Amino acid sequence: MKAFIINRYSRNGGLELADMPVPEAKDEDVLVEVHAAGLNLLDSKIKTGEFKLILPYKLPLILGHDVAGIITRVGKNVKKFKVGDKVYARAADHRVGTFAEFIAIDEKDVAFKPENLSMEEAASIPLVALTAWQALVERAQVVNGQKVFIQAGSGGVGTVAIQLAKHLGASVATTASAKSFNLLEGLGADVIVDYKNEDFEKHLSNYDVVLNSQDKKTLEKSLRILKPGGKLISISGPPTPDFAREVGASWFVKLILSLVSAHVRRLARKRNVDYSFLFMRAQGEQLGKITKLIEEGTIRPVVDKVFPFEKTNEALSYIESGRAKGKIVVKLR
Structure with a gap:
């Protein structure tokens, strides 16, 4: 699968588009076909190594924390979700990697996508x-x-x-x-x-x-x-x-x-x-409560720009510029 990775921490270098293996879904995981991924300043800070003391990742690393997509495979112990479900999530620390065509996520970190949001809008929400x-x-x-x-x-x-x-x-x-x-x-x-x-x-x-x-x-x-x-x-x-x-x-x-x-x-x-x-954590149950507020119209997403997946580096640079109003998203499908 195509994915944007870092091979080393760098303040000046961009992400590298590479071919990576599709992740395996463990017994408690769902495999999500990524339709859209939200970008966060956290992605940039991890890229530069700012958080390596408290988040020691093994490189190469696929970046990206926010995802909206469709489940294509479920582990044998998954109870809540099935193949074909539309979901969104903030991937857990040490299991990030939404800047890719697929990502495996523990079902406890996943929630059903709000029915009134597009994939791009949903991907802007979790983190x-x-x-x-x-x-x-x-x-x-x-x-x-x-x-x-x-x-x-x-x-x-x-x-x-x-x-x-x-x-x-x-x-x-x-x-x-x-x-x-x-x-x-x-x-x-x-x-x-x-x-x-x-x-x-x-x-x-x-x-x-x-x-x-x-x-x-x-x-x-x-x-x-x-x-x-x-x-x-x-x-x-x-x-x-x-x-x-x-x-x-x-x-x-x-x-x-x-x-x-x-x-x-x-x-x-x-x-x-x-x-x-506060260093927020992935939490599907809380995200489910947020879904209800979104579907009721209490919370609405604010999306500044949607970039094509191949322009993920440009999207990250826009985040780093501080000019964004709301969220920046990359679209894969």
Whole structure:
């Protein structure tokens, strides 16, 4: 099968289109014929080696985390799915590889594709929607009447997180450039700060939850807009020792993460707020709940561009440029 791979970590090199064997479906797996694959900044970060300390992949590696397609084979222990089912998923860590014609995925990580979405729209959803769900529902436990600040509202995570937070009853603030204001108002944002011309710290205060996706400076300012007892959940780091324990990292990795996160953890304690790092995980049951929200019209995908599969490198470069509004997808079939 055709697949886009990396043979070594590189900041400048692109992905290589190569012939790879079709993966074998284990007893608990479904083999999915890929119709569309979503791209994420995580793909770029893995390509550069930024996550090799906590995600030590064996190379060559087929990249890609998000998929929508049709099941062509099922393992003998698969109970929920059958050949011909239309599905979508975020492939689990160490089993990624959606930039290919086929991928084998454990059935526990798979959900039925929303009936009201195309394959391309469905492929844009899993990683960002699961990130939003695990941050806002699972960890922050957002409830009606709370105030939630979601950074970079026009990005892939931001567009879904705004909609989910509004569904949970929160008042939502976000940051964006002025050209994205109409989009974000349509998604439900209550307060939008033009990050190019305004400082969100001067406009926002007493927030219950922050979903951080930006740099260190933005992270520290976000701590200051939280009320005592508030929660800051970061998907851009720094990772914490708690995260290292969750993933079973070595003592050496725990030590490094303890050092790199010491400053922000100290600032959080000083302000009596909770800081945690979230590295989302594949989870088919949660994705099934998200499917219901999509079919009800509560959450809609925001897709910026769809590239043909052979232009996956161009699609990844577009992600890296930071210009995307919503998600970027490659189409195989």
